[in-house]
Amino acid sequence: MPKAERIRTEILFEGHKIVDYYEWLKFNDSRTMKYITEESNYTKDKFIKPCESIIESYRAELSKLKDHHVYIHRTVVIDGWTYYENHNSFGENAFYRRKGEIIEEIFNISLFSKDLSYFNVGFFEISQDSRYLAFAYDEDGSERFRLCVVDMISKNYKLIDAEISFYYSARWDANNFLIASSVDEKGLPRKIFKIDVEMQRKELLYYEEDESLTVTVGSTNDRKYLTIEIVGQITKEVIILDGNDRLLRFRQRERNVRFNVEHWNNKFLILYGDEKHPNNELLLLNGIEDFHKQKAKVILKHSNKYLTRIESFNKAIVIWFWEKGSKNFLFLLPNESNDEFKVVMPFKPSVFPYSLMPYAIEDEEERVYRNFNDNYFSFIYSSFNEPSKIFRIHFVKQSLELVEEETNSLINFKDYSSKKIFINSIPVSIIYKGKSQPYRKPLLAYAYGAYGGMIETSFKINWYPLLDKGFTIIIAHVRGDADLGYNWYLDGKFLNKQNSFHDFATVLKYFSTNNWALPEQIVIQGRSAGGLVIGAMLFQYPHLFNTAILQVPFLDVVGDMIDINTPWTIYEYEEWGNPHNQDIFNEFLRFSPYNKLPSSHFPNVIFTAGLKDSRVGYYEPSKMVAKLRHHLPKGWKKKLYLKINPEGHFSSEHSVLYAFIDHANNKC
Structure with a gap:
């Protein structure tokens, strides 16, 4: 012994x-x-x-069991193309995209992973003009990711700056610069870089000095703004990144204050929580300055519903919440002037008693089957004895459609x-x-x-x-x-x-x-x-x-x-x-x-x-x-x-x- x-x-x-x-x-x-x-x-x-x-x-x-399981692929939909990771005909991992009957292999990940005992893709991001694919990969489990960018026209790829260790989040801006999170010497994600993939140049866009906080790159559902989310255990703020790389703060950071941001029809939605509002409330702002001036309008709060996430669509706002130990969502349907809302609960817990969207809602997953102008909402349902099913529900008609499901023979x-x-x-x-x-x-x-x-x-x-x-x-x-x-x-x-x-x-x-x-x-x-x-x-x-x-x-x-x-x-x-x-x-x-x-x-x-x-x-x-x-x-x-x-x-x-x-x- x-x-x-x-x-x-x-x-x-x-x-x-x-x-x-x-x-x-x-x-x-x-x-x-x-x-x-x-x-x-x-x-x-x-x-x-x-x-x-x-x-x-x-x-x-x-x-x-896994060989006989048909999985739902992790996907991103941009300009009619559906992007996903899957095995090719040789059993190797590859990135694909499909449009109708057209299926293209973009990049064979096994070029990197075939001789490794461990390989994990942290994020994959498609540029707004569908020219580039960027993905981060971890070769040893250290969560210090390297970055690869693939030109989807030439199929050539570049490894970007091996001196930087990236993390789990990135977004492309409108000018094909990649905005990505990176870790410090301790392995904490506290840096945001702006990367010119053509010239292989980088610029430090943001550094979080407070070691009790980390940073994540995000975007609003309408794609109008990139965001920097600054996250701690009981404190959270969001900074808007405008087209000129200016960092726009909604309010001064405050301990025990948490908020998320969405943009919706030229207004901002804030999911706000503090010691007086532990289960969060939803605020509507006409502009960033309204938060400073406390002009925000409260449009939803519940003492018995823990509001956890917002998603904006042109015709509706979706609120995720937990109630009595179960996850669910509701719709806020606006009037013509977008200042009053009808609350619609599509499902009572007895209908879907277990998990809706049962995964970590991070990065590309939050955009699964999402389009700001859709008239319907897609979500994943699953339970202990039911594999994942993707459903689509119409915002107004409330009609439910099964889109895709996992099966096991x-x-x-x-x-x-x-x-x-x-x-x-x-x-x-x-x-x-x-x-x-x-x-x-x-x-x-x-x-x-x-x-x-x-x-x-x-x-x-x-x-x-x-x-x-x-x-x-x-x-x-x-x-x-x-x-x-x-x-x-x-x-x-x-x-x-x-x-x-x-x-x-x-x-x-x-x-x-x-x-x-x-x-x-x-x-x-x-x-x-x-x-x-x-x-x-x-x-x-x-x-x-x-x-x-x-x-x-x-x-x-x-x-x-x-x-x-x-x-x-x-x-x-x-x-x-x-x-x-x-x-x-x-x-x-x-x-x-x-x-x-x-x-x-x-x-x-x-x-x-x-x-x-x-x-x-x-x-x-x-x-x-x-x-x-x-x-x-x-x-x-x-x-x-x-x-x-x-x-x-x-x-x-x-x-x-x-x-x-x-x-x-x-x-x-």
Whole structure:
């Protein structure tokens, strides 16, 4: 069994002395790599090799399911051309465009990716005159993207400035300059560049000096304005970029004030939120100066609807919202003078009870099947047991049309049941195979609980091998998420963080008390910030479950949050709290998993990490495992593994994690 060297490090912070024996694992040197190699070899010898046949069985089953799945492509529609990424006849990845019966391959991405174990496209953007395709790609999982521009007439391509690492957002302006976000030396997106792709010149257009904020490039739905969105956890502002590269601010930045911007028929729409308006309200402005002069007109607000997104069309405004744990949208239909609106709710939650548009609405996805002058609205519907369907609904007639749908020839979706229940006000989404409630069957419970995120209850093909083995799978939408509104988020952060863990424990107790599963049949799982929830459960509620899966988990809350040299730390102050505040620091000490010691009830655990992870360092789970190996009680006989992948934050191996569940139950 691996045994990490214990080297005492004392860190002084605000009068506190913090002792850490594994701080040296933060430094990616030969000693660190030696320990990581020892842990990797131990995981291979004790788990991977004995369970090789089970891993391969899961891998084959997942591959077969995906091979028989017909997907909806990620698309962008410009000037009648539909652009998308797909496999060509040789099984290679390529960008295409189609118009009617005409289909053109624009660029074979496999020129870059065929010899790489990891390759991810961050954005792809088509210039307004349809001349250029720009796409960003990440070769190692570090989220430091390179930029390639393809001339769609000549099919030649250029790699743009290897000295700059790009991020997930970009837009073309009307003069074929690319406006793109870029990361700083810590990997945070805080720069916006204007790039002349013909001359290979760049100009720094915007730099965000506040390290608690990041930047994203966007555009209004009518394409009249490019935007720079400046985003923090509780603060957000939008700057309009006019045709002369002037930056036009709506108002002075203010902490705890959040707003998004749309342009609509020579007016501006502002989705505005602050401490008095936690669930946001929709404002109408005749011009940017109206926001300064407080002349904005409130056209929509709801105390029980959390308004999250606006989309503008010539004949309607679409508002996305969350209500009672479900996502939905409504239409605002204007009168002839565009100053009064009729509110139309196309669907009640009973019609579409699960996920509408169940993906991260970023960059090109927000323009899927979108045109400002359309008389209809396109959206994606999905649920745990229904793959994605694209529908189109007419703004005035409310007629509904199915446009495209995903299918899978191996899955009979009617064999599975999914629903949402509330346990002490906590929304819980559930799926299982069969029609009757499972009785003492294995259960996989997932939680996140941070950043005001909402885990979509959309179709997840990777779950079906477990469902077919009798598992119930649930998502507990605990406080720290925002499924029940912005205050649900606030109730799970800062000094209220313990609520996230308490909620998850409440959910687990419900399922065991009501005989869905015995504690020894329960597996819990979380990734990144969700790994913090699972990490807290390991020490606070270890008797409620048998096995835990922590993927790229945030565990050393104290150590990370007092170290401003760690990427994202200052940005994270607005999520977890500033440790210079004594109450916040004490709260960190109370719940930080790394600062706890295991009991004899400590469960089976696997931790995963990514060597190139720029968000949660590989050393977080490495330090945790090293400390656990030293402090686990004598006679403890369960499983503890660390699996480190060479990629970054988003790598995942479902087959290995599922096999670990079997391994924890001594099936391999």
